[in-house]
Amino acid sequence: MTPVFRPFRHDDTEAVVALWDACGLLRPWNDPRRDIARKVAEQPELFLVAEQPDGEDGSAVVGVGMAGYDGHRGWVNYLAVRPDLQGSGLGRAFMAEFERLLTERGCPKVNVQVREGNEQVLGFYASLGYAPDRAVSLGKRLIADD
Numbered sequence: 017m018t019p020v021f022r023p024f025r026h027d028d029t030e031a032v033v034a035l036w037d038a039c040g041l042l043r044p045w046n047d048p049r050r051d052i053a054r055k056v057a058e059q060p061e062l063f064l065v066a067e068q069p070d071g072e073d074g075s076a077v078v079g080v081g082m083a084g085y086d087g088h089r090g091w092v093n094y095l096a097v098r099p100d101l102q103g104s105g106l107g108r109a110f111m112a113e114f115e116r117l118l119t120e121r122g123c124p125k126v127n128v129q130v131r132e133g134n135e136q137v138l139g140f141y142a143s144l145g146y147a148p149d150r151a152v153s154l155g156k157r158l159i160a161d162d
């Protein structure tokens with residue numbers, strides 16, 4: 017079955033957090049439920065899940081990702097595909113959908129940040145045409161989650 021993309025709904029919360037956990041994206045300094053609440057408050061239409069019919073139980077969330085457009089660049093964060101479905105094209109389809117939505121809004125360029133130690137994902141992005149920028153990513157925490 018082909019997964020269907022749709023905006024996140026509140027009752028997806030636990031499935032999404034479990035998916036990020038299974039994909040190794042959770043960090044102690046980021047409270048995923050607060051991250052979800054923040055995203056729901058800003059461009060929630062760019063917070064997507066991929067849903068797949070799951071037998072008699074209904075549907076299962078098999079992928080998730082957050083995109084945003086700040087008026088200059090588009091961003092994609094927290095992209096995850098259920099481990100048993102990785103390598104089947106869902107990540108590519110996800111990024112194509114985000115690129116479509118961002119282009120529709122007039123976003124000229126999309127950036128992604130890949131954590132050190134997650135170099136294998138660089139191969140995924142490279143196959144989609146993403147190249148390293150000549151820039152160093154800097155960050156400053158404004159609100160502590162812990």
Ligand SMILES: CC(C)(COP(=O)(O)OP(=O)(O)OC[C@H]1O[C@@H](n2cnc3c(N)ncnc32)[C@H](O)[C@@H]1OP(=O)(O)O)[C@@H](O)C(=O)NCCC(=O)NCCS
Nearest residue numbers: 039095096097102103104105106107108130136139140143
């Ligand atoms: C990264 C991730 C979302 C990719 O989704 P996916 O469904 O596995 O990727 P796809 O099957 O769509 O792969 C798309 C392309 O990338 C390539 N690719 C995927 N992983 C790769 C890797 N580790 N190295 C090289 N190429 C890779 C695939 O071969 C495929 O190329 P093709 O279409 O030319 O055959 C998924 O692996 C994942 O959830 N990883 C764990 C969470 C994570 O690290 N997220 C990224 C945060 S920055």
